[in-house]
Amino acid sequence: MSWTETLHRLTGSLTAHKPSLYPAEEWDDLNDIKIGKLSVDGFQGEQRTYALAVKAGLHLFNESLDASHELSQSLHHPTGSYWHGIMHRMEGDYSNAKYWFRMVSSYPVYERLAKDASQYLKECSLSDVSNALIREKLEKLSGASEWDPYAFVDLVEHQVTVAREAVAEELLQHIQWLEMRRLLQYSYAQSGGGGQLIELPEH
Template sequence: MTWTESLYKLAAKLTAHKPSLYPTEELDDLTDVKITKLSVDGFEGERRSYALSVKAGLHLFNESLEPSHAISQDIDTPTGSYWHSIMHRMEGDYSNAKYWFRMAGAHPVYDDVAKEAFAYIRQTGLEDIQSAALKQQFEQWLSASGYDPVRFTDLVEYQVTKANDERGEELLKHIQWIEMRKLLRHGYAFSGGERELF
């Protein structure tokens, strides 16, 4: 099977899933093997780094942190740094995640993430969040002019380490899902993808 055929099947399966903010094990061992076997032979230069970023992202959708980290830490681009950041956020190493978000700089997907994430929160509302402190942090985050992944990481950290708010968890997982899907599409498009990935 070609890169494209295999990739579409994996992406269709994985991107429907909203990964945990703090996964404890991968979703599916066999899917991990399939991602690992996706060959980037034939990709060169910048296109190769984007193809590798797609593999790093698929591993994170499968909640496989170590394989994703092994790939993303060797991609010296803003997109590689972005996946590296998300991986550290998901493992609970929030200060390291924020460092790599700063290394990624003003990534091109931020505007699209902000538009979709802010619209989603405004549509669903924050009323059901039980933690007053978490709700206040959400409101401050929403008042920003654009997507700030460092402040989003602070929200995730507060939820995971202090609030443990059921509704807050749902909202944050959905925003992370939006972020990861946008980043995966970006990597795929710049690897030379010719049609929508999902």
């Protein structure tokens, strides 16, 4: 089975899953094996690094932090740094996550991601968020025209280490899912993949 066929089969189930903000273990051990078997032998040069970025992203959808880290730390471009930053955020190493987001700098998906998050939050009832700090930051995010990865790290850190509130958890987990889907599609496109790997909203 080709890379594209195998990838589409894997992606369907994996990207429907919303990873935890702070995973305790892999979601599905079998998925890790399947991702590991995805061969990038047919890729050359920079496209090969983006194919590896796709694999790093799939491991994160499967909440397999070590496997994702092993790949992303070897990818010396902003996309590799982005997956690396998300991995450390999910690991709970928030200062290290910010370091890798500084390596990303500006990024092609940020504008659409900001719109994804804004649209989603405007459809939610933020008054149901009882933690005042998180509610305030989410309200700011709902009106933002630019994605701020550092602000999102702070939101996740406050939720995981202080607030631990169910409503906020659901909202932040969904935004993380939107972020990872945008990044996975971009990684796939840069690897030379044609068409949409994931159905994403157009803005």
